[in-house]
Amino acid sequence: MRSSAATAAPTEKKRVNPFVELWRNKFLYLLAVPAIVYTFIFSYLTLPYIAIAFEKYNFRTGLFSPFSGLANFRYFFASSWAWTVTRNTLVINVLFLIAGTICSVLLAIILNEVKAKKFLKVSQSMMLFPYFISWVIVSYMLQGILGTETGLINNMLGMRINFYSTPSYWYPILLILNIWKNTGYNTIVYLAAITGIDEGLYEAAYIDGASRFKRIIHITLPLLMPTICIMTLMSVGRIFYGDFGMLYAIIRDNGTLMPIAEVIDTYVFRTFKNTGDPSLSMAIGLYQSVVGFILVFTANWIVRRNFPEGALF
Amino acid sequence: MSDTAMSVKSPTAQNKIKHSVGENIGTFFIYLVVFLFALICVLPFVLVIIVSFSTERSITLNGYSFFPQEWSLGAYKMLFMQNSSVPRAYYVTGLSTVVGTVIASMITFGAGYTLASRSCRYRNGLSLYFYITMVFSTGLVPWYMVCKVLGCYDNIWALIVPSLMFSPFNMFLVRNFVRGIPAELNESAKIDGAGEMTIAFRIYFPLCTPVLATIALFYAIGYWNNYFNAVMLIDDQEYYTLQMLLFKIQSEITSLSRLAAGAQHTSSPPNESFKMATSVVTMGPIIILYPFLQKYFVKGMVVGAVKG
Numbered sequence: 001m002r003s004s005a006a007t008a009a010p011t012e013k014k015r016v017n018p019f020v021e022l023w024r025n026k027f028l029y030l031l032a033v034p035a036i037v038y039t040f041i042f043s044y045l046t047l048p049y050i051a052i053a054f055e056k057y058n059f060r061t062g063l064f065s066p067f068s069g070l071a072n073f074r075y076f077f078a079s080s081w082a083w084t085v086t087r088n089t090l091v092i093n094v095l096f097l098i099a100g101t102i103c104s105v106l107l108a109i110i111l112n113e114v115k116a117k118k119f120l121k122v123s124q125s126m127m128l129f130p131y132f133i134s135w136v137i138v139s140y141m142l143q144g145i146l147g148t149e150t151g152l153i154n155n156m157l158g159m160r161i162n163f164y165s166t167p168s169y170w171y172p173i174l175l176i177l178n179i180w181k182n183t184g185y186n187t188i189v190y191l192a193a194i195t196g197i198d199e200g201l202y203e204a205a206y207i208d209g210a211s212r213f214k215r216i217i218h219i220t221l222p223l224l225m226p227t228i229c230i231m232t233l234m235s236v237g238r239i240f241y242g243d244f245g246m247l248y249a250i251i252r253d254n255g256t257l258m259p260i261a262e263v264i265d266t267y268v269f270r271t272f273k274n275t276g277d278p279s280l281s282m283a284i285g286l287y288q289s290v291v292g293f294i295l296v297f298t299a300n301w302i303v304r305r306n307f308p309e310g311a312l313f
Numbered sequence: 314m315s316d317t318a319m320s321v322k323s324p325t326a327q328n329k330i331k332h333s334v335g336e337n338i339g340t341f342f343i344y345l346v347v348f349l350f351a352l353i354c355v356l357p358f359v360l361v362i363i364v365s366f367s368t369e370r371s372i373t374l375n376g377y378s379f380f381p382q383e384w385s386l387g388a389y390k391m392l393f394m395q396n397s398s399v400p401r402a403y404y405v406t407g408l409s410t411v412v413g414t415v416i417a418s419m420i421t422f423g424a425g426y427t428l429a430s431r432s433c434r435y436r437n438g439l440s441l442y443f444y445i446t447m448v449f450s451t452g453l454v455p456w457y458m459v460c461k462v463l464g465c466y467d468n469i470w471a472l473i474v475p476s477l478m479f480s481p482f483n484m485f486l487v488r489n490f491v492r493g494i495p496a497e498l499n500e501s502a503k504i505d506g507a508g509e510m511t512i513a514f515r516i517y518f519p520l521c522t523p524v525l526a527t528i529a530l531f532y533a534i535g536y537w538n539n540y541f542n543a544v545m546l547i548d549d550q551e552y553y554t555l556q557m558l559l560f561k562i563q564s565e566i567t568s569l570s571r572l573a574a575g576a577q578h579t580s581s582p583p584n585e586s587f588k589m590a591t592s593v594v595t596m597g598p599i600i601i602l603y604p605f606l607q608k609y610f611v612k613g614m615v616v617g618a619v620k621g
Contacts, residue, residue, distance in 0.1 A: 016434065025430075025433055025434075025509070027508065027509035028427050028509050029433070029435075031424070031427045031509075031513060032423055032427035032439065034419075034420045034423060034424075035420050035424030035479055035484065036442070038420065038479045039443060039481070041459065041463070042459065042475065042476070043446035043450070044446075045459055046450075046455035049451065049458050049459070050455065052455075107350070110343050110347060113340070113343045114347055120347075122351075123347050123350075123351035124351075124611075125604070126351035126354050127351050127354045128607055129354055129355055129358070129603065132534055132599050132603070133538070133599065134538035134539075135538075136540055136556045136563075137361075137559065139563065140361070140559065140589065140592050141358070144361065144364060145360070145377070147376075147377070149376070150372055150377055151376060152360065154376065155375065155376035155377065155378065183350075184354065188611055211335070211336070213339075244541070245540075249560070253564075269453060272453060272457070278457075281453065281454050282452070285453055289450060293448055293449045296449075297448055
């Protein structure tokens with residue numbers, strides 16, 4: 001929006017009749033109609049259903065069920081799950097964010113030092129591969145590696161560690177999985193930013209006798225900082241949304257791991273599926289939406305204010 | 314992939330200046346780290362493939378291993394037996410992926426093109442209209458109810474339409490890409506008498522190949538790997554996708570083995586190699602198309618997202 005506003009010619013500023021505008025560019029708007037309609041149905045039409053959170057839902061009366069005030073919210077926040085799922089969501093996301101950023105930046109810097117084109121290409125496509133594989137398959141793979149009876153690790157160590165019933169192993173496991181699956185993808189952006197750095201800076205530093213390490217510390221990292229900040233802020237904005245696709249595929253209905261791995265998204269899903277009470281589920285979902293919205297909006301606002309060249313929108 | 318051989322001729326820009334021993338050792342370690350990480354990224358898949366080709370007996374005896382004692386095609390034969398649900402799931406997944414990706418890419422291209430056009434006065438308002446949906450979503454329950462109202466339940470449309478058919482993120486990728494194309498092209502085409510549709514589809518569409526390939530890939534992967542729609546909206550086994558099938562097999566085996574925990578383990582199907590074979594078949598198209606996909610993917614991501 002920003003750059004298009006900047007390029008708008010002053011003659012475009014004067015008001016026009018909306019109907020004239022729509023008619024003159026009818027084919028242009030026609031191209032956007034499917035997307036507009038789709039977004040309207042799946043985003044804007046869902047808004048009235050928020051009311052369910054304040055009702056005692058009944059499948060016969062639907063949207064116009066009896067009003068129950070804040071009862072659903074009170075029920076949720078009185079349960080111990082409210083704190084557990086909020087904490088898990090934040091802890092898991094913060095872990096992913098910190099470790100993920102460090103690994104992606106490190107890998108980008110290292111990849112930038114690789115000068116053999118063929119080697120770089122092959123290894124980069126190998127690193128990108130896990131990104132394209134579904135979490136369901138990853139969960140199969142993980143069972144093959146961690147399984148108690150037949151797992152690869154237990155075989156190699158000659159032990160019978162029961163990973164799936166020991167919660168304390170799981171933050172490291174989830175963290176490794178996340179890094180393994182997403183680092184190759186996240187690195188693309190950082191590597192592109194490093195490639196954009198003026199080659200002359202490196203040559204000058206080289207002539208002045210700066211070692212490779214010094215060049216990375218004094219040239220690459222400072223110039224990469226804006227990109228790191230933007231990417232981090234964007235992730236901070238999403239911190240209230242758990243990775244449903246990952247956690248539900250991997251943890252499933254494992255009750256032993258739930259106290260540490262149940263996030264808001266999976267909890268909303270479970271509440272809806274198991275109790276069949278849309279009202280309670282909607283109330284929890286609304287709590288997530290509202291807090292999540294504030295975070296995303298703030299993060300985007302900060303990005304737009306401080307890094308106008310970096311914002312996608 | 315011998316890394317030491319590569320590192321000797323590594324410097325390109327600075328090959329006139331001699332390297333210190335320390336730098337050369339550093340280069341060696343850099344190649345080593347890259348090589349190892351790349352290896353770790355694909356090894357688990359190699360394991361899955363190997364296990365899918367080993368006999369059930371060698372799995373129960375030695376567990377998962379890169380070097381099974383006996384090899385067999387039994388699991389794959391089981392996959393395509395008469396009463397197997399895999400072929401049907403393959404068809405359902407393939408159909409929804411192809412149809413969904415084509416429709417989604419067209420919708421996204423149209424919207425992205427309109428938002429990038431200078432003659433569209435309401436483009437900022439429209440951008441905001443789409444942007445809002447990216448920062449605020451009402452969540453699971455309203456989504457489910459809207460899907461039910463639309464009739465996207467227990468049919469092929471439930472796998473195609475909800476959530477997956479349009480993503481504002483991809484639309485902004487297209488918009489940014491189209492903006493990078495000189496506007497003179499549009500103007501000269503207009504002077505030559507081309508209509509808006511002709512300009513969009515005959516001139517801009519071919520020029521957008523890199524970004525279209527990227528978003529098509531995003532959509533296709535999204536469809537192929539999606540299990541959420543099936544979990545939420547499909548009860549009828551006829552419409553199980555491959556991912557959903559894998560998901561179900563997994564939970565059924567877990568509950569079966571829990572039930573049979575007291576009894577002695579027998580090598581009764583469905584078993585480990587069968588699970589792995591199903592995974593391999595599910596990954597198949599991605600593995601086959603991968604060299605082609607990733608080439609476009611990196612290019613399109615960099616052009617669309619970074620140069621914004």
